[in-house]
Amino acid sequence: MTTVTGPNQPRRRTLLTGVLALGAATALPLGAAGAARAAAVPPIADCGTWGARPASSPVRILPTPPVKIIVHHTATPNVTDLSRDQAFRLARSMQNWAMDERHWIDTGQHFTVSRGAHVVEGRHSSLAELQGGARTVESAHCTGQNTVAIGIENEGDYTSVDPRTEQYATLVELCAHICRQYGLRAYQIYGHRDFNATECPGDRLYALLPRLRRDVAARIGGDPAAPVWPLLRNGDAGDRVRALQHLLAGRGAAPDADGSFGPATEKAVRDFQTLVRATADGFAGNQTWHQLVAPVRQNDNGEAVEAVQLLLTARGVPTAADGVFGPGTRTAVTTFQSSAGLPADGLVDARTFGRLLG
Secondary structure (H helix, E strand, O other): OOOOOOOOOOOOOOOOOOOOOOOOOOOOOOHHHHHHOOOOOOOEEOHHHHOOOOOOOOOOEEOOOOOEEEEEEOOOOOOOOOOHHHHHHHHHHHHHHHHHHOOOOOOOOOEEEOOOOOEEEOOOOHHHHHHHOOOEEOOOOOOOOOOOEEEEEEOOOOOOOOOOHHHHHHHHHHHHHHHHHHOOOHHHEEEHHHOOOOOOOOHHHHHOHHHHHHHHHHHHOOOOOOOOOOOEOOOOEOHHHHHHHHHHHHOOOOOOOOOEOOHHHHHHHHHHHHHOOOOOOOOEOHHHHHHHOOOEOOOOEOHHHHHHHHHHHHOOOOOOOOOEOOHHHHHHHHHHHHHOOOOOOOOEOHHHHHHHHO
């Protein structure tokens, strides 16, 4: 086994046991020229171009598109070498680390943006599937999200400094391109710490995510406001707790859907948090909802559909809670979406779910 060392070696992300205080973001204006590049597509160097090793096993191509983008930082030094060669060295180093130390089949993320604003493909076939716009490459960048999210690494450590303006501008362009190709909305851009107990993508880059969503929305349209989730804990009761219990049951837990957040529900929450490497505090907050909620649409069935139906009724749109997403449930969803000022598309994505829980 080869062990990679040196200044570009990605170090393991530090797991947190508490809540991080987020620093204020510094504005990174794109300027008039950047705003004019509404449909700009950044050049992306594929795996062959930067000299990738073959994957140790065939990468898995999923038949469905992603439903979100997750932003990371590499937690490597903020190098001053902005060349394309440095971007390629970083890509090779990250792949070696992923395969030799983590024993993954390939690089974990789909794409990387270097300090010099060069974009490289990470896991094999990510670029080809992005160009096709219909399928996803299974990844290894975020526990619990590797079959549904595109992962973007940004070279550098953004705990206490901002990304370079050029690097940030390229990240905007890349996110906008991914959104166009897969039909994603700007509010479906998240940071790694929204899902796992980690410092990634650094306090400063994480604090820039609202701006990133706005800048992407300026290119693709739509409302960039991210979902807002309630905080539920032991002692709470009501329809939101009942919806939580149904979602947990859909992931293999077995709390009674009685609407009472007692010790059994707290244990189910903590067990789920441990499974997906979220902060295991027993509270149902941002990380827990982000991990539990997946898009629900017509012809789906199960516990998540029943959670939606219960919440629709609680919000004044009576819906049979039978766990089957048929035409009646779709009509109820679009009615609620219209009343809440959301796109009335019948898809219960994270933002619609957040509004139902609000």
